Amino acid sequence: MNILVCIKQVPDTTEIKIDPVTNTLxxxxxxxxxxTFDAFxxxxxxxxxxxxxxxxxxxxxxxxxxxxxxxxxxxxAGADNAYLVSDRAFGGSDTLATSYILSNAIRAIEEKQAxxxxxxxxxxQAIDGDTAQVGPEIAEQLDYPQITYATELTxxxxxxxxxxxxxxxxxxxxxxxxxxxxxxxxxxxLRFPTIRRLLDAYAAETAVLTAEDFPVDRxxxxxxxxxxxxxxxxxxxxxxxxxxxxxxxxxLSAIKLAAQLSADGIL
Amino acid sequence: MTPKHENLWVFxxxxxxxxxxxxxxxxxxxxxxADAACEKLVAxxxxxxxxAAAKEAAAYGADQVIAVEAxxxxxxxxEAYTHAICTLAEKYRPSTILIGATSxxxxxxxxxxxxxxxxxxxxxxALDRDTETGDVLWTRPAFGGNxxxxxxxxxxxxxxxxVRPGVFKKGDRHDGNTAEIIREDIRFPKxxxxxxxxxxxxxxxxxxxxxxTAEFIVSGGRGLGGPENFALVRDLAKALGGEVGSSRAAVxxxxxxxxxxxxxxxxxxxPRVYIACGISGAIQHLAGMSGSxxxxxxxxxxxxxxxxxxxxxxxxDLCEVLPALTAEVRxxxx
Numbered sequence: 001m002n003i004l005v006c007i008k009q010v011p012d013t014t015e016i017k018i019d020p021v022t023n024t025l026x027x028x029x030x031x032x033x034x035x036t037f038d039a040f041x042x043x044x045x046x047x048x049x050x051x052x053x054x055x056x057x058x059x060x061x062x063x064x065x066x067x068x069x070x071x072x073x074x075x076x077a078g079a080d081n082a083y084l085v086s087d088r089a090f091g092g093s094d095t096l097a098t099s100y101i102l103s104n105a106i107r108a109i110e111e112k113q114a115x116x117x118x119x120x121x122x123x124x125q126a127i128d129g130d131t132a133q134v135g136p137e138i139a140e141q142l143d144y145p146q147i148t149y150a151t152e153l154t155x156x157x158x159x160x161x162x163x164x165x166x167x168x169x170x171x172x173x174x175x176x177x178x179x180x181x182x183x184x185x186x187x188x189x190l191r192f193p194t195i196r197r198l199l200d201a202y203a204a205e206t207a208v209l210t211a212e213d214f215p216v217d218r219x220x221x222x223x224x225x226x227x228x229x230x231x232x233x234x235x236x237x238x239x240x241x242x243x244x245x246x247x248x249x250x251x252l253s254a255i256k257l258a259a260q261l262s263a264d265g266i267l
Numbered sequence: 268m269t270p271k272h273e274n275l276w277v278f279x280x281x282x283x284x285x286x287x288x289x290x291x292x293x294x295x296x297x298x299x300x301a302d303a304a305c306e307k308l309v310a311x312x313x314x315x316x317x318x319a320a321a322k323e324a325a326a327y328g329a330d331q332v333i334a335v336e337a338x339x340x341x342x343x344x345x346e347a348y349t350h351a352i353c354t355l356a357e358k359y360r361p362s363t364i365l366i367g368a369t370s371x372x373x374x375x376x377x378x379x380x381x382x383x384x385x386x387x388x389x390x391x392x393a394l395d396r397d398t399e400t401g402d403v404l405w406t407r408p409a410f411g412g413n414x415x416x417x418x419x420x421x422x423x424x425x426x427x428x429x430v431r432p433g434v435f436k437k438g439d440r441h442d443g444n445t446a447e448i449i450r451e452d453i454r455f456p457k458x459x460x461x462x463x464x465x466x467x468x469x470x471x472x473x474x475x476x477x478x479x480t481a482e483f484i485v486s487g488g489r490g491l492g493g494p495e496n497f498a499l500v501r502d503l504a505k506a507l508g509g510e511v512g513s514s515r516a517a518v519x520x521x522x523x524x525x526x527x528x529x530x531x532x533x534x535x536x537x538p539r540v541y542i543a544c545g546i547s548g549a550i551q552h553l554a555g556m557s558g559s560x561x562x563x564x565x566x567x568x569x570x571x572x573x574x575x576x577x578x579x580x581x582x583x584d585l586c587e588v589l590p591a592l593t594a595e596v597r598x599x600x601x
Contacts, residue, residue, distance in 0.1 A: 013411045096381060128410055131389045136345070136377035145461035146345055148374045161465075166370040167432075167534070168282070169470035175462035227386030227423040231404060233416045242562075242578040246569075250587025257563070257581055258595030266540060266561050267599050 001055045001155065001177075003045045004109070004117040005079070006102060006138065007038035009063055009070035010128040018235050034070045037123025041183040043190050044153055045121055046078045056080050058117070060109065062090060062102055068206040075201035076193025082201075083109055087211040092223030095129075099137030100220050106142065108214035118177045119155050124148060124184040132182070139180035146180045147173045153181055272424035274309050274331075275301040276361040278352065279324050280343075280371055281314035286323045288479055289367030289432035294327040296394050296435050297365055300403060303396040306362060307331055310446070313351045315341035325446035327438055332448045333359065339457045342464040343371045347455035349378045354453050356383055361425045363403055365394075368429035376429045386420035388428040392535075392558070403428065412531060412554035433479045433535040434558055476510060476526045483509025484538045486529055486556070487517055490545020490566060491585060494522035499589035500544055506596040512536065512556075514546045530555035545585050548573030565589070 011030045019026050034042075042059065049055040059074040061067050062085040071082035085105045093101060110116050120142075122135035132148070139146035151170070152163040160179050164171045211218065219225055243260065247253040261267040277297045279290040294308065301308040309331045310324035317334040324332055335351045352375070356364070364379075366372040368390045380387035388405035392415075395404040402419040405428045409416050420426040478484060485504040487497050497511070504511045512529040513522070529536055531551040541559035546552060548564070548571055556562070557576055564577035565588050574580045581588055 011410075013413065016410055016413050018413065094386065095377065096384070096386065099381060130407075130409055130411070132373050133377040133380075133387060133389055136374060137381040140349075140378050140381035146374070146378070147462050149370055164370075168467070170468040172465040172468070173462055174465050179462065227384075228388060228418050228420050231417040231419050233409075233414055236408070236412070236415050236557075242564075242574065242580055244569075244574065244580045244582060246582040250581070250583040250585075251591035253581045253583045254588045254591035255595055257579060258592060258599060260579065261563075262599055267596065 001048065001052070001118045002113070002115050003048065003055060003057045004106065004120045005038065005042045005045050005057065005059050005074070006120065006122045006134070007042065007059055007061045007070060007074060008035045008123070008126045009033070009061060009067040010035045010126050013127050032066070032069065034073050035123050035126045035128075037125060037127070037183060037185065039123070039190050040186045040188070041121040041123050042074055042077060042079065043188050044150075044183055044186060045119075046191065047188060048155060049078065058082070058109065058113070060085060060102065060105065062086065062093075062098060062105070071206060072198065072201040073193055076198035077191055078197070081113075082206065084206050084208045086208055089211045089218055089222050092226065093221060094226035094228045095131050095133035095137055096227055097221050097225040099134050099141050100225070101216055102134070103138050103141035104214055104216050105209050106138070108209060116178065118158075119160065120144070120178070120180045122180065122182045124182045135180055135182035142178075142180070144178050144180050145175040146182070147175055148182045150181050150183045151186055153183070270360060272360045272362045273304075274307045274359070274361050275304075275363045276309045276311050276365065276425070277324075277329070278364060278366045278372070279310050279312045279320050280367055280369060281312060281317070281320045284314075284316045284319050286312075286320040287367060287369060287432075288437065289369060289430070291323060291327045292432070292435045292437050293365045293367060293430055294324065294329060295438040296430075298328050298438075300363065300394060300396045303398050304362065304401045309333060309361065311352070311355060311364075313340050313348055315339075321446070321448055325444045326440045326442055328441075328444065329446045332446045333451060334448060335451050335453050337454055339455050339460070343375075344460045344463060345374055345378055346460050346462065348375050349382060350455045351453045352379050353382045355451060356425060358451075362401060364425050364427045366427065366429045368431045372429045376427060380427050383425065385423040385425060385427060386418075388418040388420070391428050391430045392434050394428070394430065402426065408554055412550040431535045433537045436537060437480075470524070470526050478510050478512055478527070478529065478534045478536045481510040481536070482539045483507040483542075484512045484529070484536055484540075484556075484559075485509060485542045485544065486512030486514065486546060487523070487544050488514035488546030488552075489516040489520065490547070491517065491522070492545075494520075496585065497523055499585065499593075503542065503589055503593045503596065506593045506600065507540070509538070509540075512541075514549070514552050543573050543577070544589065546573055547571045548576065
């Protein structure tokens with residue numbers, strides 16, 4: 001079986017700070033990581049490979065040159081091949097344009113490897129954009145079935161079985177391969193890259209696919225090919241000066257609060 | 268020239284014959300956005316049984332209902348639903364489609380947007396409309412809620428967005444309302460569905476916890492110190508006639524089930540009163556409850572971020588505050 005994992009390099013959002021003067025995100029000095037859910041997608045793929053060493057795991061990302069660091073992390077953890085899809089013409093792509101570019105890149109990688117991917121895994125969403133759109137949009141571009149929000153998956157004999165998380169509990173869904181699955185946090189622990197594999201990854205040159213290397217309609221890529229536009233960004237306001245109560249005891253505070261809520265018509 | 272795109276659609280998600288709450292919630296902002304561009308508000312229903320949902324959609328203000336009813340739409344499947352919605356969208360050419368940001372909505376939305384080659388804005392928490400251009404201004408959190416972005420889709424129609432459950436309150440129900448009902452016969456052969464539902468495993472707690480429509484929610488976090496203190500939270504919730512919520516930390520610690528979790532990876536809620544007990548106020552939690560009418564925080568730490576969004580706060584020990592507050596509430600309600 002041939003598995004592709006789509007990953008994104010993202011800033012570690014737990015480290016994000018807001019500039020109090022300009023009210024914008026401070027990105028400088030914020031470490032970049034492999035998007036958390038993509039790491040779970042990779043782990044799911046590597047587990048299939050653990051059980052069957054004949055399985056091949058390829059990783060792809062779209063981004064600037066420095067995204068190769070994220071690919072190296074994946075190679076270090078056990079992926080067999082990695083491709084960086086990178087071109088100035090791709091910058092500013094929204095999810096529709098990104099999925100268009102990636103699906104064409106996927107076809108190009110399949111041609112290079114002379115083998116189709118049976119299973120394409122993505123994280124359920126990136127922790128910077130939180131859109132959860134690129135996975136299903138890749139599935140649509142490739143005309144593959146999709147199963148989103150997977151917490152467990154098995155793929156055997158051309159058949160995929162997925163436990164899917166919903167707001168009402170779980171579902172078991174099945175699909176024929178090839179298929180696209182987006183993975184949420186799984187119960188599996190993530191494996192660490194090994195030093196040996198990391199050194200090999202950094203020693204080798206990253207395989208890069210640019211707009212020259214595969215057919216891509218530039219009208220559908222980048223900022224110009226993106227139907228959605230960002231009008232503005234702002235930092236959510238939170239500096240309410242609510243009423244604070246701190247009496248001698250908790251019970252007295254509670255009594256004061258209840259009286260106030262009653263007077264204000266809230267209770 | 269191709270006909271103009273007009274009318275605002277709300278996708279009404281149906282589970283076991285009933286419309287999902289978020290779909291009915293969206294008819295409220297849907298009305299405002301439709302009026303802003305002098306459009307009709309249309310409820311679009313795809314199910315094996317559309318009757319109850321059609322009636323509810325009319326009662327909550329839809330001018331028109333477009334219904335697709337066939338056995339293959341009994342369980343949600345990406346492929347059959349995408350086919351139905353896209354076929355309808357190509358025929359009726361709506362300007363806008365609002366979809367609830369449920370696991371179904373967020374599975375179907377990108378598939379539909381991609382097939383129609385248009386823009387989608389996910390997981391919105393505020394909506395507005397530019398009356399000149401007709402562009403909907405979709406506001407959504409990014410970077411885990413640290414930043415808000417307003418997105419628009421100026422040159423493509425329909426413009427599509429998914430909207431978080433609980434952000435908008437359900438409007439008033441008017442039983443006398445009627446809507447024009449259009450039935451469309453769109454079929455998708457069952458055997459062509461490649462990814463199919465095998466079984467549903469219900470989260471047992473989910474049947475009893477209804478955070479999205481609760482008027483009062485009392486939530487507990489790590490500050491409770493242990494699972495046993497959730498009893499204090501439950502007592503207060505019971506006295507108020509409300510529901511019990513929790514932070515992710517309390518769920519991860521195994522003190523309470525995921526069905527109770529409020530926040531980015533849990534439920535988005537908008538009760539009349541939200542009481543946060545021992546919850547520090549991580550941005551991911553705030554993302555799920557900052558739409559509450561009144562927020563009350565009880566926390567030992569005076570610097571906890573939760574106080575920044577609270578209308579009322581008590582700095583104190585939960586074990587002292589909660590029983591006394593429960594007793595006061597009982598007195599007030601008596």
